[in-house]
Structures are given as structure tokens and as C-alpha cells.
Amino acid sequence: MQKILDAILADExxxxxxxxxxxxxxxxxxxxxxxxMFSGLxxxxxxxxxxxxxDEVATPELGPGEALVAVxxxxxxxxxxxxxxxxxxxxxxxxxxxxxxxxxxYHVVGxxxxxxxVRTGPGVTAWKxxxxxxxxxxxxxxxxxxxxxxxxxxxxxxxxxxxxxxxxLADLALVKSNQLMPMPKxxxxxxxxxxxxxxxxxxxxxxxxxxxxxxxGDTVLIWGASGGLGSYATQFALNGGATPICVVSSPEKAxxxxxxxxxxxxxxxxxxxxxxxxxxxxxxxxxxxxGARIRELTGGExxxxxxxxxxxxxxxxxxxxxxxxxxxxxxxxxxxxxHQYDNRYLWMNLKSIISxxxxxxxxxxxxNRLIAKGKIHPTVSKVYSMDETGQAAHDVHRNxxxxxxxxxxxxxxxxxxxxxxxxxxKHLTAINRFRGV
Numbered sequence: 001m002q003k004i005l006d007a008i009l010a011d012e013x014x015x016x017x018x019x020x021x022x023x024x025x026x027x028x029x030x031x032x033x034x035x036x037m038f039s040g041l042x043x044x045x046x047x048x049x050x051x052x053x054x055d056e057v058a059t060p061e062l063g064p065g066e067a068l069v070a071v072x073x074x075x076x077x078x079x080x081x082x083x084x085x086x087x088x089x090x091x092x093x094x095x096x097x098x099x100x101x102x103x104x105x106y107h108v109v110g111x112x113x114x115x116x117x118v119r120t121g122p123g124v125t126a127w128k129x130x131x132x133x134x135x136x137x138x139x140x141x142x143x144x145x146x147x148x149x150x151x152x153x154x155x156x157x158x159x160x161x162x163x164x165x166x167x168x169l170a171d172l173a174l175v176k177s178n179q180l181m182p183m184p185k186x187x188x189x190x191x192x193x194x195x196x197x198x199x200x201x202x203x204x205x206x207x208x209x210x211x212x213x214x215x216x217g218d219t220v221l222i223w224g225a226s227g228g229l230g231s232y233a234t235q236f237a238l239n240g241g242a243t244p245i246c247v248v249s250s251p252e253k254a255x256x257x258x259x260x261x262x263x264x265x266x267x268x269x270x271x272x273x274x275x276x277x278x279x280x281x282x283x284x285x286x287x288x289x290x291g292a293r294i295r296e297l298t299g300g301e302x303x304x305x306x307x308x309x310x311x312x313x314x315x316x317x318x319x320x321x322x323x324x325x326x327x328x329x330x331x332x333x334x335x336x337x338x339h340q341y342d343n344r345y346l347w348m349n350l351k352s353i354i355s356x357x358x359x360x361x362x363x364x365x366x367x368n369r370l371i372a373k374g375k376i377h378p379t380v381s382k383v384y385s386m387d388e389t390g391q392a393a394h395d396v397h398r399n400x401x402x403x404x405x406x407x408x409x410x411x412x413x414x415x416x417x418x419x420x421x422x423x424x425x426k427h428l429t430a431i432n433r434f435r436g437v
């Protein structure tokens with residue numbers, strides 16, 4: 001592995017294909033025999049630092065249409081948190097169903113990467129050893145007709161590093177070649193690794209015709225606007241001529257979205273919204289108070305689009321506050337997936353709930369192209385070493401992070417990998433906006 005790293009650091013990428021691939025590599029794993037380790041604990045008390053390990057694992061065999069990538073950096077997504085606390089189910093069920101080389105007593109996790117292709121399998125023509133790449137996390141065989149209009153509808157669609165093995169939080173990663181995209185030249189390894197999953201997800205959810213199909217002039221309510229998903233949704237709204245209403249949970253997070261150009265901000269902690277009276281009953285008075293605050297900010301307008309991902313905690317309020325004929329587009333349920341809402345506010349006001357899950361290759365490519373052009377910027381706030389991945393996941397689990405949390409894999413330090421220094425200098429303030437907050 002060291003020879004491959006030395007070649008990358010020396011920018012001798014043409015030599016990568018001639019170097020030996022090691023028989024094993026370091027990877028961040030969860031263990032099947034620990035899947036019950038948190039039984040009986042509340043979700044909040046389950047600690048990724050106890051379940052995530054850095055192990056030496058065997059290098060998988062490369063198959064047709066696949067690529068092996070030397071991973072310089074990766075990032076934490078909420079699916080790694082779910083994997084680490086074995087919620088809502090253990091990912092070993094996914095691996096067992098997938099079978100073959102993926103069905104192992106350990107799961108190498110991670111759904112983001114930036115790195116260099118070291119090998120390609122039979123049939124791969126678009127990529128070669130030495131290519132600098134990032135990867136999106138859609139793993140799809142496209143053997144069924146269902147996915148040929150939208151690959152996300154393929155019945156065998158999976159999320160790489162979550163529903164498959166050999167993910168990106170490792171020195172090497174196994175991906176399908178159609179997961180690869182060009183690495184933006186003005187970014188460091190850790191910056192380039194961080195947008196993949198969340199940027200593509202936010203693009204489909206908000207911009208794509210498969211999601212909310214946002215247009216100029218739309219008012220968009222964005223939950224968690226300074227977080228991994230929300231920080232990209234806020235940028236897409238601003239770039240697309242929409243007006244974001246950014247919901248955050250602290251003055252520090254409010255300042256971040258303000259620095260991005262957002263003007264309408266709700267600090268939900270400061271204003272004390274409690275949408276649930278107790279575990280079983282919501283409080284419509286709080287929905288109305290929240291809606292009144294939105295109208296106060298917008299001059300009387302309700303949101304055309306609600307960008308939903310917290311789930312159970314906020315979904316009732318989201319359905320209530322959307323305008324008549326508005327859209328609630330949901331891609332996750334980080335606070336719980338058993339949603340409750342008052343259907344009268346949905347059906348009598350002709351609102352729509354739209355489900356959105358990651359992105360197809362075209363959407364991921366378009367989202368990455370915006371990063372490469374400097375139209376959308378990474379939101380890295382902090383970077384950990386691979387050995388500290390448990391702490392990084394713990395930060396995301398407890399929502400004490402901003403934007404995205406990066407992880408160095410092969411990269412020995414931050415700040416490496418930039419090729420286009422002129423473009424970087426032009427956008428440096430935006431690139432570093434989330435740093436040190």
C-alpha cells in the first residue's frame with residue numbers, strides 16, 4: 001500500500017497500474033458478533049466509538065464492471081451512524097441477502113470517497129488506473145427493466161458501503177465503475193470526498209424532476225440547514241433563485257447559514273418549539289406557532305417546498321406548514337421513521353408527499369459537476385483520522401457537528417490533492433466557511 005500512496009503523493013499516477021495491490025488493507029468495520037451489543041439501550045445511548053473498529057481485512061476479488069480505488073479520504077454520513085448502532089436493523093441482513101464475497105462476519109463501511117483508481121475489472125472502458133475520482137454510492141446492476149428509466153427504481157438498487165461491503169472508510173474500496181466521477185481539481189482529498197452522498201441526495205430531493213422540481217421564486221423550508229444535507233439544500237435554493245427558510249438549532253448554526261447568504265432563519269431551540277406533547281401525541285398549537293413564524297419571515301407566504309429529513313419529530317409540522325398545493329419531500333428519518341401527521345391538512349389542501357432516496361447516476365453527475373465548477377461548495381467542518389472514525393460518527397450521532405465530517409484514509413494530512421489553485425483561490429472563503437465552527 002505504501003508504494004501506491006507514494007506514487008499518488010508524488011503525482012506519478014501513470015505508475016499506479018504497474019504496482020502490486022496488497023492482499024489486505026485497513027478498513028473501518030462493524031462485527032456481526034457484536035450486532036446485539038446495544039440491546040436494551042435508547043438510541044441516543046448507543047455509542048459508535050464502541051462498535052466501529054479499524055481492522056486489517058482481505059482485499060476483495062475484482063469483478064466485471066468494477067474498480068478498486070485507493071481511498072485518500074472519506075466522510076461520515078448518517079447511514080454509517082445507523083450501521084454502527086445497528087438501527088433500524090443490522091446491516092448484516094443486507095450483506096447476507098446480497099451473498100457471495102459481501103457476506104462476511106465484518107462489514108467495511110462508508111459511502112463516500114475521493115481517491116485514485118488502482119485496478120479496473122473486465123469491461124471497464126471509461127476509467128483506468130491513475131484516474132483521480134470521487135464516487136457516488138448508488139450500486140445497481142440494472143438487470144431488471146424497472147431501473148432503466150430511473151436507476152433508483154431498480155429492484156436491486158443498493159447503497160454502497162451500507163447495503164454492500166467494502167465501503168469507503170478504508171484504504172481501498174470496491175465500487176462499480178459507474179459510481180465513479182471526476183474529482184474536482186480545486187479541492188483537497190477530504191473536501192472532494194465529503195459532498196458525494198449528501199450533495200447528490202439534496203440535488204435529487206430539491207432540484208430534480210424526480211424530487212421537488214424547485215423553480216425560481218419558490219419558498220423552501222429547510223430543516224437542519226447547516227447539517228450535512230441541509231447545507232447543500234441551502235446552497236441549491238440560493239443558486240436556483242428560491243428563498244430558503246433555514247431551520248437550525250443554535251446561534252452558531254444560524255450564523256453559518258447567514259454567511260451562506262440565507263436571510264430567513266429560525267433557531268428552533270431559541271424559540272422552544274415542542275411539536276410533541278408526549279411520546280404519543282403531537283401539539284397542533286406548536287405547528288400553528290411555527291407556521292405563524294414562517295409567515296412573519298416571508299411576509300405572509302407558506303413554503304412551496306418543505307425539505308424533510310428529520311422524520312418523526314418534525315413531519316407533522318412539515319405537512320401542516322406547507323402551502324396549499326405544496327410539496328413535502330422526504331429522504332430520511334433521523335429522528336424516527338414512524339411518521340404521524342394530520343391528513344386533513346394534506347388531502348384538503350392538495351399537498352403532496354414526495355419520497356426521495358439518494359440519486360441516479362445522472363443526478364449524481366450533475367451535482368458533482370456543480371461542485372467542480374465552484375457553483376456549490378463542500379461544507380467540511382472537521383476532519384478526523386481513520387483511527388478516530390468512531391468519534392467522528394459519535395459527533396454526527398449527537399448532532400454536535402456542522403456540515404460534513406471528513407475522515408483521512410491514506411492521505412497523511414489535510415490540504416493535499418489540489419490541482420487547480422486559481423479556481424481554489426477564487427472560492428476559498430466559501431470552501432472554508434464551515435471550518436473551525
